[in-house]
Amino acid sequence: MKRIQRVDLIDGPILPALLSFAFPILLSNIFQQLYNTSDVMIVGRFLGQKSLAAVGATSAIFDLIVGFAVGVGNGMSIIIARNYGAKNEDQLRKSVATTAIIGCILSLFVIFIGAVGLYPLLQFLGTPSAIVSQSYLYIATIVNGVAVTFAYNLCAGLLRAVGDSLAALYFLIIAAILNILLDLYFITQLHLGVQSAGIATIIAQSFSALLCFFYIRKKVPFLLPSRTDFVWNQKLYQDLISQGLTMGLMSSIVSIGTVILQSAINMLGMTIISAQISARRIMSFALLPMTAISSSMTTFTSQNFGAKQFRRIQQGVKQACLLSLLWSVFVAILLFFTSPFLTSLISGSTNPNLIANASLYLQISSCFYPVLGCLLILGNSLQGIGRKLTPLISSFIELTGKILFVLLIIPHTGYIGVILCEPLIWVPMTLQLWFTYHKASHQLLASSTSTIP
Template structure:
């Protein structure tokens, strides 16, 4: 445990950041392959309605993922601070509390998804051609919520502990199995959209079980005995105070993107397919930002707990520089050859023609949102989660949704114009979040 903590609070800052963040990046790349492989296989062996079904269904299931990852990031931050303070008993109690709470969250989310699946898809203006297929996809994924919550909780716990390598290994197992099952279920068994959903659920279940078995047999800080799954009320409140604002901001962002999907669904199946394909590239292009942001949350928490705020601030600027360099490569690809990006998922010429202007304008968001992610990751590590919640919610509700409405009203089905919404919102958010970080930095230095 001592060694784990020192890896984040001592030594060369850039090396520490990269050693911790790169497994994050690899794990996020692998995890993103879930949806990407689903869409790739559906695009190659099924029709445009199936592509639209997976695209829309993924947007719905990402609501759950966003809620869960937001809450689990609260665990990462709290465990990280206790590890920085060398309070290992409290860290272990936080782990037990986290796992118990998330088992209950998984059950609740499953009930809600199955109960409100149809009205939600109707609200999203899901194309009639793909409605029933989308219903199948969402229902199967809802049945696997326990595994989504379990895997994400264990990964967040390990990262708060100071270990980003083992989550990467666990997700690698799931990704390999998911790819294999996608081809088996879709190409060879002809299960279509249902096959991709089954592949995702089964692979996540296997990943979670493997993680628990491995950790039980190792010298991990938590023993996984039944008596240890006892939530501590004070820690439940602490997790709620830190995690709920993060989860709420993720929910608001996801709702704003669902509204965009609703508008695009109204433009027809090809526009819906374009946004679905673009969302996969959004994930990959922003992986450097999300990975560094999550790493910064853990590193900042450790260093704040250890009384080293200046080291946390320097980690932010190193991480931001690294993330922007990686995001720039995707931006360049989208500017030079958007057609080749779309062809990875669909050979339909109408989808490609509709997607080119959207990809070119939307890709500026790869750079701008990376800045927002990194700044928010640092602030989350400092438990400034109420600020990030207000900031992200304002961006979603006061900027993105009104802009989608106005652009749709005045520019109709001009996908190039709709693609400008995301970078506009992210640019504004980057400005006011950076101003807040600099203000907090000056205030913190004055206190010391």
């Protein structure tokens, strides 16, 4: 098998390899965030706070849909990375073929669920009646284009699985710029309203997915299956579905908890909704280096697991946690001083209540970023070595915690309860993952013939 990866994750110094591999992922994540953040900025400036709240009221549902697609793509790419690390080209192509079939089926399933339950869900979440119709138009557009989201994340996942984290970046940059231009054109020239933000996002992602596919066909054709690779293999389907759905469900369970939390936020009024969506967009950018490192650990641990380099996995996790810790301390200090300015920049608002509430959210939650960094790295690393159940349990801990906050704490504390909800839940989640990882790493080191549990 021809090795095309620009970064060797199996041999050589770990830290330079991690940084080199993670940097294109970081840039990709930045431009991925620009998809929805540009929607927020442009909608807030040209359509006003009411439309901004309409987009914000759907943010948890948006994260649920996109998170599921990304999780499934990343999960199935773990199997592909493992086959690549083991230099099993035949199994690699069959894995890609099976991944494509599963992606198509899941896309149809999500579209069906959205058609049946999306509007009732917005009503159940207590979306204010003044914005519920706008919210539905925006999020329905995203749901109907979910196949595009699956397609891009599956193609990007293939490239990252074989160590190429750079190629998809170029296509994503072009698509992000296209998304901004389409947002401006649809809103300011065609006057399509808040729905135009969703349409622009889907068109831009379609373009990115097509570019990614044609690159794979031209540069790394060994990833593309032939007709004979589309065969029924029960074990392969089980491995890919279990790994993909585990990560997809893990992300979805977290997002379901966020959806439930969104219902409490929606009850606090449009100003709080707008403050929350602005703060979370800023937080998403602040966490990008941490998420890039944690994403790179999935491929790092998968390839080294396939190559049976278990001590290297342990060293990589330690170095990734240190990198994440350093960044989280820096960004916590930065957000403490710059939150008001960043909130005004993102939201386009001068409302002092909106700015104050968004700033308070960022200043408090950022103190817990060191915990979150370890949580992300441990969860992705455990997935990479085949420990699928443990991160899923961690997600259930988060879901349970959010339900308890919504039912028992937020009704008495208001917005401060919303702010503290996720940071306080990160602590037990991280402890649970750390104890499991500590045990798993010692088991791997004990035997060079370890298999996936």
